[in-house]
Amino acid sequence: LTALFQDALMALKATALRSVLTLLGVIIGVASVVTMVAIGDGAKQEVENRINNLGANVLTIRPGAGWGARRGGAGSADPFSDKDMEAIQNEIPGILAASGRVSSNTQLVSGGVNWSTQVLGVHEGYLEIKDQTVTQGRPLNERDLVSSRKVALVGQTIVKEMFGGSTPVGQRMRINNVPFEVIGVLSEKGTSGFGQDGDDLVLVPLTTARKRLVGGNRAGGPDYLTYIEVEVAPGYDLKTVEAQIKTLMKERRKIGPGQDDDFFIYNRAEFVSARSETQRTLTVLLAAMAGVSLIVGGIGIMNIMLVSVTERTKEIGLRLAIGARQSDISQQFLIEAVTLSAIGGVIGIGIGMSLSFALSKVGGWAVLISPSAIALAVIFSVIVGVFFGAYPARKASQLNPIDALRTE
Numbered sequence: 001l002t003a004l005f006q007d008a009l010m011a012l013k014a015t016a017l018r019s020v021l022t023l024l025g026v027i028i029g030v031a032s033v034v035t036m037v038a039i040g041d042g043a044k045q046e047v048e049n050r051i052n053n054l055g056a057n058v059l060t061i062r063p064g065a066g067w068g069a070r071r072g073g074a075g076s077a078d079p080f081s082d083k084d085m086e087a088i089q090n091e092i093p094g095i096l097a098a099s100g101r102v103s104s105n106t107q108l109v110s111g112g113v114n115w116s117t118q119v120l121g122v123h124e125g126y127l128e129i130k131d132q133t134v135t136q137g138r139p140l141n142e143r144d145l146v147s148s149r150k151v152a153l154v155g156q157t158i159v160k161e162m163f164g165g166s167t168p169v170g171q172r173m174r175i176n177n178v179p180f181e182v183i184g185v186l187s188e189k190g191t192s193g194f195g196q197d198g199d200d201l202v203l204v205p206l207t208t209a210r211k212r213l214v215g216g217n218r219a220g221g222p223d224y225l226t227y228i229e230v231e232v233a234p235g236y237d238l239k240t241v242e243a244q245i246k247t248l249m250k251e252r253r254k255i256g257p258g259q260d261d262d263f264f265i266y267n268r269a270e271f272v273s274a275r276s277e278t279q280r281t282l283t284v285l286l287a288a289m290a291g292v293s294l295i296v297g298g299i300g301i302m303n304i305m306l307v308s309v310t311e312r313t314k315e316i317g318l319r320l321a322i323g324a325r326q327s328d329i330s331q332q333f334l335i336e337a338v339t340l341s342a343i344g345g346v347i348g349i350g351i352g353m354s355l356s357f358a359l360s361k362v363g364g365w366a367v368l369i370s371p372s373a374i375a376l377a378v379i380f381s382v383i384v385g386v387f388f389g390a391y392p393a394r395k396a397s398q399l400n401p402i403d404a405l406r407t408e
Contacts, residue, residue, distance in 0.1 A: 001335075004331055004332055004335045005335060005339065007332060007336075008332070008335050008336040008339045008340075009339065011308070011312075011336055012336065012339065012340060015308070018304060019304075019340065022297075022300050022301055022304045022340060022344075023340065023343060023344040023347065024297070024300075024344075025293070025294075025296050025297025025298070025299075025300040025301070025344075026294065026297035026298070026300075026301070026340070026341050026344025026345060026348060026381055026384065027297075027344045027347050027348040027351060028293050028297065028348070029292075029293035029294025029295070029296065029297045029298075029348065029381075029384075030294060030344065030345045030347075030348025030349055030352060030377045030380070030381050031348040031349075031351040031352035031355060032289075032293045032294070032352070033294060033348075033352065033373070033376065033377045033380065034348070034349055034352025034353060034355075034356065034369070034373055034374065034377050035352045035355045035356050035359070036289065037370075037373040037376070038352070038353075038356040038367040038368055038369045038370075038373060039356070039359070039366075039367055041367075041368040041369075041370055041373065042360075042366035042367035042368040043366055045366065045368050057231060057232045057234075057238060058129055058130075058229060058230070058231050058232070059229070059230050059232065059238070059241065059242055059245065059265055059266065059267060060227055060228070060229050060265070060266040061080070061088075061227065061228040061229075061230070061245060061249065061263060061264070061265050061266075062226070062227045062228075062263065062264055062266070063078060063079050063080065063226075063262065063263050063264075064262065064263065064264055078253075078262070079224040079225055079226060080100070080224070080225040080226075080227075080228050080263075081223045081224055081225060082100060082223040082225065083223070084225070084228060084249070084252060085098055085099075085100050085123075085225060085228050087248060087252060088228065088230060088245055088248065089230075091248060092230075092241060092244050092245055092248065093236070093241075093244075094232050094233050094235075094236030094241050095230050095231070095232065095233070095241070096128070096230075096231045096232060096233040097125035097128040097129050097230070097231045098123070098125055098129075098228065098229070098230045098231070099122050099123040099124075099125045099126040099129055099206075099228075099229050099230075100122070100123055100206055100225035100226075100227070100228055100229075101120055101121065101122050101126070101206070101225065101226055101227040101228070101229060102120070102121040102206060102209050102210060102214050102224070102225065102226045103118055103119065103120050103121070103214075103226060104118070104119050104121075104176070104209065104213050104214045105117070105118050105119075106119055106175060106176045106213065107175075107176065108158070108162060108173055108174070108175055108202065109173060109174040109177075110162050110163065110171065110172070110173035110174070113161070113162050115158065115161050115162050117157075117158060117200050117201060117202060118200070118201050118202070119152075119175055119176075119201070119202045119203075119204060119209065119213060120201060120202070120203050120204070120209070121203075121204055121205065121206040121207075121208065121209020121210060121213065121214070122140070122203055122204075122205075122206055123140075123145065123206055124139065124140045124141055124142055124144075124145065125231075126140075126203065126229070127139055127140075127186075127203075128231060129229050129230070129231040130189075132186055132187050132189060133186075133187045134153065134184040134185065134186060134187070135185050135186070135187050136167060136169050136184060136185040137153075137169040137182070137183045137184030137185060138183055138184050139153065139184055140153065140183075140203065140204075140205055144205040144208075145205045145206060145207050145208075146207070148205060148207040148208045148211055148212075149205060149208060150178060150179060150180045150181065150204075150208055150212065151180060151181050151182075151183045151204065151205065151208075152173070152175065152180040152181070152182055152183065152202050152203065152204045153182075153183065153184045153185070153186055153202065153203040153204075154168060154182055154184075154185055154186065154202050154203075155185075155186045155189070155198070155199035155200055155201045155202070156185070156186065156187075156188045156189075156199040157197055157199040157200040157201075158199075158200065158201070158202060159185055167185075168182040168185065169182055169183065169184060169185065170182065175202065175204070175212075175213065176212070176213050178212045178213065180204065186199070186201075186203070206225075210222065210223075210224070230245070238267060239267075242265050242267055245265060246261070246265060249261075249263055294380055294381065294384055295384070297341075297344065297384065298341070298384035298385070298387060298388040299388060301337055301340055301341060301384070301385065301388045301389060302337075302388035302389065302391060302392060304340075305333060305336065305337050305388075305389055305392035305393070306391075306392045306395070308333070308336070308392070309333065309392050309395055309396045312396075313399060314405060316329055316396050316399050317399065317400075317401045317402070317403070317405035317406075318405065320399070320401040321401045321405060326397040326398065327397070329393075329396050329397040329399075330393040330394060330396065330397035331393070332393075332396075333389065333392055333393035333396045333397075334386065334389050334390065334393040336389070337385045337386070337388065337389020337392070337393070338382060338385035338386055338389060339385075340385060340389075341381045341382060341384050341385030341388075341389075342378075342381060342382060342385065344381060345377060345378055345380075345381030345382070346378075348377065348381070349374055349377055349378070352377070353369055353374075356369055
């Protein structure tokens with residue numbers, strides 16, 4: 001085998017320009033495979049990270065039957081209440097944390113600086129549900145809610161825009177002309193799966209928000225909730241818990257058999273699964289498109305090897321005449337084809353990795369170069385060499401020695 005590889009390299013060196021031109025097809029194909037898979041995997045990873053920031057084991061219950069239903073869209077039905085949330089916590093097993101939520105887009109004022117943002121009124125379990133911590137100060141507690149204290153937690157964007165990046169804990173700001181004390185800074189969340197800035201928000205006690213910011217006289221009474229969010233504990237089946245909550249809410253909202261639900265339960269895990277499947281399909285399609293280039297390169301190898309067999313017919317006849325077996329001739333040309341495609345594969349991997357990093361730096365694209373993608377490219381290039389080199393090798397091995405020696 002060592003001698004055959006040496007012969008293959010010598011034969012390729014003898015026709016260096018032709019070999020380089022043949023390599024281009026394989027190089028482009030392998031580089032395309034590596035780059036496309038890296039982009040697809042990077043996009044998949046980025047989407048999964050953003051969605052996981054929302055909480056994959058979190059269920060969101062909101063009024064309304066969903067878009068297109070007869071009872072109207074989300075938020076069109078009667079809101080929930082604190083008692084609904086308490087019923088879910090007390091009667092449904094596997095609830096790790098729960099929080100109601102009301103929201104308001106309003107103006108913040110501090111030291112002459114104005115900033116428009118979203119203010120959420122939440123329970124103390126909200127941070128656990130969102131898998132978020134307080135990096136400075138303290139979180140909301142039960143006393144804040146019972147006393148309807150005018151205290152707030154601010155995101156990193158608010159710290160930057162309102163307080164110039166300095167520590168805001170202990171400082172005051174006005175929310176909808178109501179003075180609030182900043183008691184904590186939220187950990188960085190980044191961009192959400194829907195492209196929203198997850199750090200551009202303010203959290204206040206839910207009771208305070210209802211009384212001071214959004215009003216408590218809406219339908220449903222002074223303890224109304226726009227959403228209820230619950231975190232399901234590990235070990236509990238999310239679909240089972242969802243079904244139990246649905247049954248409980250039907251009972252509490254007096255929805256009879258055959259009637260449309262006037263609430264909707266949003267399961268993020270299903271969205272994560274569907275999104276991951278979509279990204280996986282996209283990656284496969286991208287790799288398939290790149291594979292077409294590799295097949296074209298393989299056809300080029302086959303054509304060049306057929307030309308090589310024709311040019312070296314006399315050499316083949318001489319080898320057969322002095323005792324070479326058909327398998328020796330077949331191996332000789334097959335190894336030449338595999339060597340050619342392997343060299344192109346290595347170069348293509350280098351170019352593909354460089355191109356991926358360049359796209360990441362220049363275009364800001366998320367790329368992920370995995371060992372499996374590189375292994376796939378190497379295996380694919382070798383397979384191309386074997387597949388498209390098999391026919392020329394077989395043709396060479398079946399030449400008649402006498403006829404081959406007579407060839408000019």
